[in-house]
Amino acid sequence: MTKVARTPLENWIAARIGLKAGQGLTPARLAAWQLARLNETLAHAHANSAFYRDQWGGRAAPRLARLDAVTGLPFTSAEALRRDPLQLLCVSQSAVARVVTLRTSGTTGDPKRIFFTAEDLEATIDFFHHGMSTLVGPGDRVLILLPGELPDSVGDLLQKGLARLGAQGIVHGPVCDPALTLRAIADQRIRCLVGIPVQVLALARHPDGARIGCETLRSVLLSTDYVPDAVATALRESWGCQVFQHYGMTEMGFGGGVACAALSGYHLREADLFFEIVDPVSGQPAGNGRTGEVVVTTLTRRAMPLIRCRTGDLAAWIDAPCPCGTLLRRMAWVRGRRQEARRLADGILLEMRALDEALFALPEVIDYQAALWQADDGDHLRLTLVCARAHEPLASLAAAALSKVPAIRAAAANGSLRVDPPIVEVRLHSVQPATKRMIDDQRNRKYAVN
Secondary structure, three states, X not given: OOOOOOOOHHHHHHHHOOOOXXXXXXXXXXXXXXXXXXXXXXXXXXXXOHHHHHHOOOOOOOOOOOHHHHHHOOOEOHHHHHHOHHHHOOOXXXXXXXXXXXXXXXXXXXXXXXXXXXXXXXXXXXXHHHHHHHOOOOOOEEEEOOOOOOOOOHHHHHHHHHHHHOOEEEEOOOOOOHHHHHHHHHHOOOOEEEEOHHHHHHHHOOOOHHHOOOOOOOEEEXXXXXXXXXXXXXXXXXXXXXXXXXXXXXXXXOOOEEEOOOOOOEEEOOOOEEEEEEXXXXXXXXXXXXXXXXXXXXXXXXXXXXXXXXXXXXXXXXXXXXXXXXXXXEEOOOOXXXXXXXXXXXXXEEOHHHHHHHHOOOOOEEEEEEEEEEEOOEEEEEEEEEEOOOOOXXXXXXXXXXXXXHHHHHHHHOOOEEEXXXXXXXXXXXXXXXXXXXXXXXXXXXXXXO
């Protein structure tokens, strides 16, 4: 049995919390660091943020005696980041090195604005430097299929982290023309891709994608959106490469966690971030093995510390030790977002994840759009399948796959949902923009059935 290399994050975190050579990282030492940084963050936020002073009712800054006491603090919602982000800013605006404006798909209100100091950004570069060392080494070329044209954008920070490894990060930007991107992979002898799951799938299933093999491309890192199992499987089968997953969001400082060589969950950036998984309804800890909502607290951020920020992402803790042998906690792959699910007329919940696993497992599918609409005879599900090339039986294969999705099967059986014949579109020279996918709920508009 091949031994799996230990995650490089363990030694990196040990150094980050100030351990000397010969001092091993232990859960107790990590917890003590996190508690001390958490109390510093609470004091910093209380002294400099009007939002947190109001949140805590004008009382003195909380001081916690143990980490699990954090559950007594209120959550910070995404709405707070939209409503008045300056109320959360804890440094002077002259100390801000980067402001990121986030517009959320389906949201018509104000965007979220996230602030970073130069020190905050440096911590992210350092994380990328060490986290990427599992995938690449000196001399390797990495094609970055993420935004990177602006200074200190995610692609730019990743490029800087790779440079410290001796690897060359090439910022390509999100995929627009798959053929051009595939040509860049071949011409520049790219060893690793970093990109958005559905966009990378479009590369693998493009007619030219078969020219890329494991002798050229050794690894893929998928980021910015959750990764359906069907997508990871399709990439491994198409290119014969290892498929890693990264978990992060701008609110976390871009980087939150990354897989080790065991490819069985994320190891987290625990010197800078404290993670919880809570029941989405009660807000109480979900416990090992139980899926809940990921909540994050920043431990070292100066510009905009976030305390118990609800992410909307669904995941679970893995209780078993990682095959790589690290003592760091392991979080299972994110399984989607709370907001992506839609409740059908009979109360059954239809999840985006269920559609993803059914549809991305079909040959040639590179993306799809799903919409719920209402007619005189009840709710309908309309699907448009996007393919890189024509595949005659695809519509019938999709109908058969959908009939096996438990929520659809149950709703169809009781007559509360009808699935329209899928529409198939061929798009060879373009892919969908880099936006969050969702089930478009159009049931507030009623249509007549012809």
